[in-house]
Every structure is written in C-alpha cells, then in structure tokens.
Amino acid sequence: MISRLHSYVGYATLLSFVISGLVLNIAQLLVFVLIRPISPRLFREINHYLQFSYWSQTVAVTDWNTNVKCRLYYKDEKSFEEFGKYSGIVIANHRYDIDWLAAWMLSDKLGTLGSDKAMLKSSLRHIPVIGWGWSLCDMIFLSRDWQKDKDNLAKQMKILLTYPRSLILAYFEGTRFTKSKYEASQKYAEEKKLPIRLKNHLIPRTRGFHCMTSVIKEEMRKNPKLKFGLYNFEVALDNDDNSKASLTSILGGAKTCIHIYVESLNPEQVPTGSEEANSNYLFQVYKEKDRLMDYFKENGKFPGIEKPYKPRWQTLVNWSSWMLLTYVTLVYQYYVCFTAGSLIYITFMLTLALSVVFSLRLMVNSTKVSKSSSYGTSTNSSKKD
Numbered sequence: 001m002i003s004r005l006h007s008y009v010g011y012a013t014l015l016s017f018v019i020s021g022l023v024l025n026i027a028q029l030l031v032f033v034l035i036r037p038i039s040p041r042l043f044r045e046i047n048h049y050l051q052f053s054y055w056s057q058t059v060a061v062t063d064w065n066t067n068v069k070c071r072l073y074y075k076d077e078k079s080f081e082e083f084g085k086y087s088g089i090v091i092a093n094h095r096y097d098i099d100w101l102a103a104w105m106l107s108d109k110l111g112t113l114g115s116d117k118a119m120l121k122s123s124l125r126h127i128p129v130i131g132w133g134w135s136l137c138d139m140i141f142l143s144r145d146w147q148k149d150k151d152n153l154a155k156q157m158k159i160l161l162t163y164p165r166s167l168i169l170a171y172f173e174g175t176r177f178t179k180s181k182y183e184a185s186q187k188y189a190e191e192k193k194l195p196i197r198l199k200n201h202l203i204p205r206t207r208g209f210h211c212m213t214s215v216i217k218e219e220m221r222k223n224p225k226l227k228f229g230l231y232n233f234e235v236a237l238d239n240d241d242n243s244k245a246s247l248t249s250i251l252g253g254a255k256t257c258i259h260i261y262v263e264s265l266n267p268e269q270v271p272t273g274s275e276e277a278n279s280n281y282l283f284q285v286y287k288e289k290d291r292l293m294d295y296f297k298e299n300g301k302f303p304g305i306e307k308p309y310k311p312r313w314q315t316l317v318n319w320s321s322w323m324l325l326t327y328v329t330l331v332y333q334y335y336v337c338f339t340a341g342s343l344i345y346i347t348f349m350l351t352l353a354l355s356v357v358f359s360l361r362l363m364v365n366s367t368k369v370s371k372s373s374s375y376g377t378s379t380n381s382s383k384k385d
Contacts, residue, residue, distance in 0.1 A: 006065050006066065006067075006253060007251065007252050007253050009061070009065050010061055010065055010066060010250070010251030010252065010253075011251055011252075012323070012327070013057065013058075013061045013065075013251070013319070013323065014251070015326065016057070016322050016323050016326040016327070017054075017057050017058065017129075018128075018129055019326050019330075020053070020054065020057065020322040020325075020326060021054055021129035021130060021133060022129055024050050024051075024053060024054045024133065025129060025132045025133055025136070027050055028047060028050050028051075028133060028136040028137070029136060031043055031046050031047060031050070032047075032136045044115065044138075044163065047114070047136070047137050048114035048115045049114055050114070051113070051114040051115070051133065051137055052113050052114030052318075053114075053318055053322075054133060055104055055113055055114070056104075056108055056113060056314075056315040056318055056319070057315075057318065057319045057322060058101060058104065058247075059101075059104050059105050059108045059113070059315050060311075060315035060316050060318065060319035060320075061251070061319060062101060062105065062250065063105070063311035063312075063315065063316075064311060064316055064319075066250050066251065066253070067250075067253055067254065067255040067256070068250055068255075068256055068257070068258060069256075069257040069258070069309075070102075070105055070257065070258045070259075070260065070309040071257060071258070071259050071260070071301065071306060071309065072106065072260050072262070072306065072307045072308075072309050073259065073260065073261045073262070073301070073302040073303070073304045073305065073306050073307075074261075074262050074263070074304050074305050074307060075232075075261075075262070075263040075264070075303075075304045075305075076264075076304065076305065077305065078264055079231075079262050079263050079264035079304075080262075080305065080307060082229060082264045083110070083229070083231060083262050083264060084107070084110030084111070084112050084165065084167065085165075085227075085229070086164065086165055086227040086228065086229060087160065087161065087163050087164065087165055087166045087167065087168070087227075087228055087229065088167055088168070088228055088229025088230055088231055088267075089167075089168050089170055089212060089213075089216075089229070089230050089231070089267075090103065090167050090168060090169050090170060090231050090233045091170055091172060091230070091231065091232055091233060091265075091282075091285055091289075092169055092170065092171055092233040092234075092235065093171075093173070093177075093200075093201055093233075093234055093235060093289055093293070094171040094173045094174075094175065094176050094177060094202075095176070095177045095200070095201075095235065095236075096176075096235065096237060097176075097246045097247065098246070098247065098250065098258070099171075099176075099235055100118075100169075101247070101250075101258075102235045102258050102260055103116075103167075103169050103233070103235075104116075105258070105260075105309075106260055106262075107167060108312060108315055109309070109310070109312065110167075111165075112165050112166065112167055115163060115165060115166045116166055116167045116168070116169065117137075117138060117139055117140060117160060117166055117167070117168045117169070118139060118140065118168065118169040118170075119140045119142060119168070119169070119170050119171065119208070120134065120139055120140065120141055120142070121141070121142060121143075121144065122141040122142060122143045122144075124141070125139075125141055138156070138159060138160065140152075140153065140156045140160075140168070142208075144174075146207055149208070150207070150211055153208060153211050153212065154211055154215050157211070157212050157215040157216065158215060158219065161215070161216065161219050161226065161228065167231075168212075169233075170208075170209075170212070172204035172205055172206070172208065172209055172282065172286075173201060173202040173203075173204055173205075174202065174204075174205050175202070177200075177201065177202060181202055182202060185198075185202040185203045186198075186203070188203060189203045194283070195280065195283060196283040196286065196287065198286060198287070198290045199290055199293075199294065200289075200290050200293035200294065201286055201289055201290055201293070203286075204282055204283070204286050206275070206278065206279035206282050206283075207275070209278065209279075209282045210272065210275050210278040210279070213230075213267065213270045213272050213278065214272040214278075216228055216267055217267070217268070217270070217272050220267075220268070228267055229264065229265075229267065230264075230265040230266065230267040230270065231262055231263065231264055231265060232261075232262070232263040232265060232285055232288065232289065233260070233261070233262055234260070234261040234289055234292045234293065234296075234302065235258065235259070235260055235261075236258075236259045236261075236293060236296045236302070237256050237257070237258060237259070238256050238257045238259075238300070240296075240297060259296065259301060259302055261292055261302040261303075261304065263288075263304075265285070
C-alpha cells in the first residue's frame with residue numbers, strides 16, 4: 001500500500017513538473033528580456049534560483065519518494081574538496097537513461113544545480129518546458145556539424161568561464177551507449193587506427209574537448225587568478241541494469257542504487273598545442289573510465305574514498321510547495337470549470353490538460369536510450385566531432 005502511494009506521488013510530480021515549469025519559463029523569459037541586457041550578473045543570479053526551483057523537483061522526488069539510493073566515491077580527499085568549488089568541465093559517461101539525474105543529484109548537494117550547464121543536441125531546445133528553460137540559461141546547443149559548432153562552442157566557453165561556479169556536463173561519447181553504437185564505434189577506431197579500444201564506452205569525440213580546453217588555457221594565461229576544474233565523472237547502477245533506470249520505472253518504484261565516482265584532473269596538464277596530443281589525453285581519460293567500470297562490475301562499487309549522500313531539506317520544501325500549489329489550483333479551477341458550465345472555459349481546461357499530457361510524453365521520451373540520437377551508428381561519422 002505504501003509502495004503504491006509512493007508511485008502515485010511520483011507520477012503526480014510529473015504533472016507538477018510541467019505546470020511549474022511553464023510558470024518558471026515565463027519568469028525566465030521576463031528576466032532574460034528585461035534584466036540580462038542591463039546586468040548579466042543579476043540575470044544569472046535570478047536565473048540560478050529559477051532553474052534550481054525547477055530542476056530540483058526531480059532530485060527531491062528521487063531522494064524522498066523512490067527506492068533509489070546513491071553512493072558517492074572520490075579518488076582522494078583532493079577530489080572531494082575541489083569538486084564544485086569553482087567552475088569546471090565534468091567528463092561523464094553516457095550509459096543510462098538517468099545519467100543526467102545522477103549529475104543533478106550531486107550538483108544539488110554542491111549547491112551548483114541552478115547554474116550548471118550541459119552540451120546538448122540542438123533539437124532538445126524544442127522540447128516543451130524543459131527545452132525552453134534550457135534555451136534561456138546559457139546551455140551549449142550543438143548542431144553536430146563541426147563547421148557550425150566550433151565557433152559557437154568557443155564563444156559559449158568564454159561566457160561560461162565568467163560564471164563563478166558552474167559545472168559543465170560533457171558527454172564526449174556523443175550519444176548514449178547501445179550495442180549497435182558500441183560496435184560501430186569500435187569499427188571506426190580500427191579503420192582509423194586510433195590508439196584506443198574500450199569495452200564499456202564509445203570512442204570519445206575529441207574536437208570539442210580540444211576546443212574547450214584550448215579556450216580555458218588561453219583564458220587562464222590572460223587571467224592567472226582564474227580557477228577552473230576538470231573532472232572524471234563515472235556513473236554506474238547496481239547490476240548495470242538500464243531497464244531500471246528510466247524516469248518512469250524509478251517513479252513506479254523500481255529499486256536501484258546509483259554509484260557516482262569523481263576524480264579531479266588538472267586542466268593545466270592538458271596539452272592543447274596539437275590536436276593529436278589533446279586527443280590522446282582524452283583517450284587516456286576514457287581508458288581510466290573503462291578500468292573504473294570493470295572494477296565496478298567486479299566489486300559492485302567504485303574504488304576510492306566513499307562519502308555519505310545526504311538529501312537536502314531545501315529541495316524537499318521546494319518540491320512540496322510546488323505540489324501543493326499545483327494541485328490546490330487545479331482542483332479549484334476544475335471545480336469552477338464544471339460548476340460554471342461555460343463551454344469556452346471547459347474547452348480551455350481540457351485543451352490545457354491534453355497539452356500537459358503531450359508535454360509529459362515528450363519530456364519522458366527524451367530521457368530514454370531507445371529515443372536517443374542515431375548519430376554515431378555510422379562508421380562514416382566523425383568521432384572527432
């Protein structure tokens with residue numbers, strides 16, 4: 001009975017997530033139009049809280065209302081102390097439907113969730129609510145055409161370097177791990193004679209990494225006081241079972257444990273003088289990621305220092321407030337709708353309900369591996385994009 005109640009609350013959160021997202025989208029748009037041209041800094045501060053209010057709802061429902069546990073591992077104390085202290089690039093693996101949720105859960109504990117960024121395919125900006133919000137907060141959108149993306153990526157990196165604390169989630173594998181994509185990835189590496197073979201990851205695309213690290217090192221030379229981080233971020237699930245890793249399965253009560261490993265790297269040691277040397281550095285990072293996943297499969301955990309994962313009451317208060325506001329308002333509006341008997345009003349409310357259901361479907365589907373991009377399955381596609 002209690003388990004079923006948790007499921008109902010979880011699914012009810014999806015509706016609240018869409019409606020609160022629409023409200024926050026409007027607030028973001030107003031801040032973007034009215035404040036950003038005058039004070040970019042104030043825009044970022046306000047937008048930070050707006051985005052936190054939205055994104056943290058999924059973190060809260062996971063922390064407080066599901067059968068999902070989380071274990072955190074750091075390579076050493078230095079990695080623990082540095083992660084989230086200032087802005088940085090997070091080199092993450094892209095294996096599960098909920099990789100993004102794992103990153104959000106840890107970002108929330110660091111206090112950076114509202115300002116964190118990601119490298120996203122441009123089509124995601126059109127997803128109702130969540131994509132619109134991303135479009136209004138300096139997310140990095142890529143068209144997967146390097147001639148178009150390289151200038152945009154360099155420009156966006158310079159903007160993000162002005163953020164005091166913003167972690168940039170980067171999936172250099174380019175798309176989620178599947179068997180067919182893995183086989184195409186390995187075939188490409190053989191054809192191009194690349195110095196890397198992996199068992200648990202796709203061959204990373206390296207041009208984006210070279211562009212990002214070149215901009216970082218250039219800006220650090222101009223401003224010696226600039227602090228920036230680079231992190232190896234690996235996510236694994238108990239039994240490596242992706243069937244229990246969709247948003248709907250989690251809200252429905254599926255049990256799993258998310259394991260997160262963090263290692264602090266030194267961006268100053270990344271070679272940027274030649275693209276080949278830079279690529280080899282990233283290849284070494286991915287070889288280490290492959291070793292970490294092998295270790296996890298053998299031991300059921302990552303190596304290093306384990307730190308406690310503690311849900312935050314701030315996310316609980318925010319989530320509860322939106323749930324209460326959403327459902328009290330909906331109940332009242334539908335009561336007015338059917339007691340008033342206005343055909344126009346009834347039509348409007350039904351249209352709104354159908355629009356919300358459609359938006360929910362798009363949002364949930366966008367998180368599934370089965371709906372991920374087919375880009376990368378062709379051996380002719382450039383792995384250096």
